[in-house]
Amino acid sequence: xxxxxxxxxxxxxxxxxxxxxxxxxxxxxxxxxxxxxxxxxxxxxxxxxxxxxxxxxxxxxxxxxxxxxxxxxxxxxxxxxxxxxxxxxxxxxxxxxxxxxxxxxxxxxxxxxxxx
Amino acid sequence: xxxxxxxxxxxxxxxxxxxxxxxxxxxxxxxxxxxxxxxxxxxxxxxxxxxxxxxxxxxxxxxxxxxxxxxxxxxxxxxxxxxxxxxxxxxxxxxxxxxxxxxxxxxxxxxxxxxxxxxxxxxxxxxxxxxxxxxxxxxxxxxxxxxxxxxxxxxxxxxxxxxxxxxxxxxxxxxxxxxxxxxxxxxxxxxxxxxxxxxxxxxxxxxxxxxxxxxxxxxxxxxxxxxxxxxxxxxxxxxxxxxxxxxxxxxxxxxxxxxxxxxxxxxxxxxxxxxxxxxxxxx
Numbered sequence: 001x002x003x004x005x006x007x008x009x010x011x012x013x014x015x016x017x018x019x020x021x022x023x024x025x026x027x028x029x030x031x032x033x034x035x036x037x038x039x040x041x042x043x044x045x046x047x048x049x050x051x052x053x054x055x056x057x058x059x060x061x062x063x064x065x066x067x068x069x070x071x072x073x074x075x076x077x078x079x080x081x082x083x084x085x086x087x088x089x090x091x092x093x094x095x096x097x098x099x100x101x102x103x104x105x106x107x108x109x110x111x112x113x114x115x116x
Numbered sequence: 117x118x119x120x121x122x123x124x125x126x127x128x129x130x131x132x133x134x135x136x137x138x139x140x141x142x143x144x145x146x147x148x149x150x151x152x153x154x155x156x157x158x159x160x161x162x163x164x165x166x167x168x169x170x171x172x173x174x175x176x177x178x179x180x181x182x183x184x185x186x187x188x189x190x191x192x193x194x195x196x197x198x199x200x201x202x203x204x205x206x207x208x209x210x211x212x213x214x215x216x217x218x219x220x221x222x223x224x225x226x227x228x229x230x231x232x233x234x235x236x237x238x239x240x241x242x243x244x245x246x247x248x249x250x251x252x253x254x255x256x257x258x259x260x261x262x263x264x265x266x267x268x269x270x271x272x273x274x275x276x277x278x279x280x281x282x283x284x285x286x287x288x289x290x291x292x293x294x295x296x297x298x299x300x301x302x303x304x305x306x307x308x309x310x311x312x313x314x315x316x317x318x319x320x321x322x323x324x325x326x327x328x329x330x331x332x333x334x335x336x337x338x339x340x341x342x343x344x345x346x347x348x349x350x351x352x353x354x355x356x357x358x359x360x361x362x363x364x365x366x367x368x369x370x371x372x373x374x375x376x377x378x379x380x381x382x383x384x385x386x387x388x389x390x391x392x393x394x395x396x397x398x399x
Contacts, residue, residue, distance in 0.1 A: 026283030
C-alpha cells in the first residue's frame with residue numbers, strides 16, 4: 001500500500017487482478033474549501049467571490065432548515081479546486097525511445113508517496 | 117511454369133501466400149496492456165526466397181519472438197526483420213500471464229525501418245489476445261480496441277484522508293463503463309447533518325450527480341452505492357443508500373467519479389470505494 005504525501009489518501013499500487021492503479025489526489029472537499037477560504041490560502045476569482053457573498057447573504061436572510069444544504073455549501077460544491085501539490089500518477093507520453101516505444105512519466109508528482 | 121517468368125526467385129508461388137516481403141520489410145508488433153506479468157509471443161512460418169540460382173530451394177523456417185509489454189496501457193513494440201521471401205502464417209498470443217479479453221491488445225503491421233521514422237506499410241491484424249485467444253493469419257478478423265465486451269474489473273480505490281472526498285479517475289489509455297460503486301462514510305462526533313452525493317465529471321465539469329435524499333448525522337456509518345440502472349432507495353435497515361446512474365455511460369481517460377458531502381466535518385472518513393467496471397483499452 002502507498003500513502004500519498006499530498007492528500008494522505010492510501011491506495012494499492014497494484015490491484016488484485018494484476019493491473020496497476022494510478023492515484024490522483026481528489027479536489028478540495030467542501031470542508032477543506034471552507035478551511036482554505038477562512039485561512040486565506042484559497043483565492044477565489046472575483047466572480048466566485050461575488051457568488052459566495054450572495055450565498056452567504058441568502059443564508060443569513062433564510063437560514064437553511066435542518067437537513068438541507070446551505071446556499072454556501074451548494075455553491076462550494078460546484079467548485080473543483082485542485083489541492084496544492086496535487087499528485088496524478090496517470091502517465092503522459094513525453095517522447096519515444098530509439099525503438100519507437102513511448103517514454104512515460106507521471107502527470108504530476110511533486111511530493112511522492114510513502115510505502116505503508 | 118518457369119518461376120523466373122514472374123521476375124522473382126523460386127519458389128514463386130510459395131504455397132499461395134500473397135504476402136511477399138522484401139528484405140527491407142519487417143514485422144512490427146505493438147501491444148497495449150494493463151496487466152503485470154504478461155508476455156506476448158509472435159510466431160509464424162516464413163519461406164525465404166532463393167538468392168542465387170545455384171543454391172538449393174530454401175526451407176520453411178519458424179520465427180518466434182517475445183515481448184513483455186508495459187502495464188501503463190501505452191504502446192510496447194518489437195520489430196523483426198524477416199529477409200526476402202513469403203510470410204506463410206503468423207499469430208500473436210499471450211504465453212505468460214493471465215489477462216482477460218480487454219486487458220491486452222496486439223497490432224501486427226508490415227513496416228520498414230527499426231528506429232527513427234518507421235514507415236507502416238500495411239496492417240496485418242489487430243485484436244485483444246489472452247492465453248487462449250490469439251490473433252493471426254490466416255483466420256482472424258480485425259477487432260478494434262472498443263469492440264467486444266471489455267474486461268470486467270473489480271477495483272479498490274483510494275481511501276481518502278480524513279475530511280477529504282472520494283475521487284477516482286479513469287486511467288490513461290482506458291475507457292470504462294461504470295457498473296457499480298460502494299463506499300461507507302463514518303461521521304465524526306461533530307453535530308451536523310451530512311448530505312452525500314455522487315458526481316461524475318469530465319475532469320473538471322460535472323455532468324451527472326445524484327444524492328441520497330436523506331441526511332447522515334454525527335457518529336454514524338452509512339453505505340452509499342451507485343449502480344447502473346438500479347432501483348434507488350434511501351437509508352434502509354442496513355444503513356445503505358443506493359442511487360442509480362444511466363446504463364451504458366462510457367467514461368474516457370481523465371473522467372472522474374467523486375463524492376460530494378455537504379456539511380462534511382474534517383473528521384469524517386470515507387472508506388476506499390470498491391467499484392466494478394467494464395474496461396477497454398483506448399489509444
